[in-house]
Amino acid sequence: MVSLAALFERREHELRLSPDRALQTLDEAEEFLRDRGLLTRSADSALPSLYEACHEDPYKPGSSGFGQWPATKWPWFGELADREGVYALKVHRGKHVLVTDDFARLLDPILRAEIERMRSEPGDWRLVLDHLAAAGPSEIEDLQEELGLRPKDLKDIRSPLERTGAVVSRSYAVSSSAGGHVHTSELARWDQVYPHAVGGEVDLKPLIVAGVRAAVVAQDREIPRWFSWSWYWQKGLIDELVDEGRLARPESGWVSVPA
Numbered sequence: 001m002v003s004l005a006a007l008f009e010r011r012e013h014e015l016r017l018s019p020d021r022a023l024q025t026l027d028e029a030e031e032f033l034r035d036r037g038l039l040t041r042s043a044d045s046a047l048p049s050l051y052e053a054c055h056e057d058p059y060k061p062g063s064s065g066f067g068q069w070p071a072t073k074w075p076w077f078g079e080l081a082d083r084e085g086v087y088a089l090k091v092h093r094g095k096h097v098l099v100t101d102d103f104a105r106l107l108d109p110i111l112r113a114e115i116e117r118m119r120s121e122p123g124d125w126r127l128v129l130d131h132l133a134a135a136g137p138s139e140i141e142d143l144q145e146e147l148g149l150r151p152k153d154l155k156d157i158r159s160p161l162e163r164t165g166a167v168v169s170r171s172y173a174v175s176s177s178a179g180g181h182v183h184t185s186e187l188a189r190w191d192q193v194y195p196h197a198v199g200g201e202v203d204l205k206p207l208i209v210a211g212v213r214a215a216v217v218a219q220d221r222e223i224p225r226w227f228s229w230s231w232y233w234q235k236g237l238i239d240e241l242v243d244e245g246r247l248a249r250p251e252s253g254w255v256s257v258p259a
Helices: 004-014 026-036 050-054 076-081 101-120 125-135 140-147 151-164 205-215 220-225 237-243
Strands: 038-040 086-092 095-100 167-175 181-189 217-219 254-256
Touching: 004 217, 004 254, 026 038, 026 050, 026 076, 026 095, 038 205, 050 076, 076 086, 076 095, 086 101, 086 151, 086 167, 095 101, 101 125, 101 151, 101 205, 125 140, 125 151, 125 167, 125 181, 140 151, 140 181, 151 167, 205 217, 205 220, 205 237, 217 220, 220 254, 237 254
Parallel strands: none
Antiparallel strands: 038 095, 086 095, 167 181, 217 254
C-alpha cells in the first residue's frame, strides 16, 4: 500500500502544484487536461485545477471572483474548451469543468438520463429541451424570441439544465451593427454536442474512480460534492469501490486509485 505522504508527493507533481511545474503554454495546458481527464477552473476541491497549475499572479490582487483569475492566462479555460474532444460542462455543482473524450464517455449515460428526467419534471425545462431537439443548437436571443421568454425567465430555466448537464452552453463573439463585437451564448442539448450514445445505465462508480485518479488522492467526505447529481448518490458507494478493489485506502477517510 502506498503511503498517504507518498500520494501527496505524487499529487503535487502530477497536479502541478509547485511553481517549478507551472504551465507555460496553452499546448502544455492541453496536455495537462488530457492527462488528468478533468480540470476545474479554480481550485475548490481535490480535483485538479487549471488556474492553480498556472501559478500566475491574479488579475486584480485583493479582489474576489474574476479578479483572482490569472492575470494573462485566464482565457486559457475558454480556449481549451474550443479544442477538439474537449467539453466545458457545469456539472461541478454549477461550476464549469473541462473534460476530455474519455471522461465524456463516462458522463454520457448520466447526461442522457438527465435530459429525460428534466423533460418529465414540472416546469419549463421540457419546453426548452424539446425546442432544441426540433430547432437544433440555438442562440439565447433566438430562444427568447421563439419561446416568448424574458431574459430572466430563460436564465432561470437554463441554469438547472446546465447544472445537470442536460444542456451545454458555448460562448462566442459576434459582429455588431455598430462595429466591434458582442458576446452571446449558444445552447445545445448534450445529445447534440455528443451525438454518439455510449449506452448503459446510470452508474456513478466509474466516474468516481476517474475523479479520484485525476485528484491522485482525496477525502471520502468531499467526493459526493464533486458532481451535481446527489439524487444518484448511494450511501456506502465509496466503501463498495474499496471492497471491489477499484479504490484503495492509504488511511482512514482517504482514497486513491490502486497502483
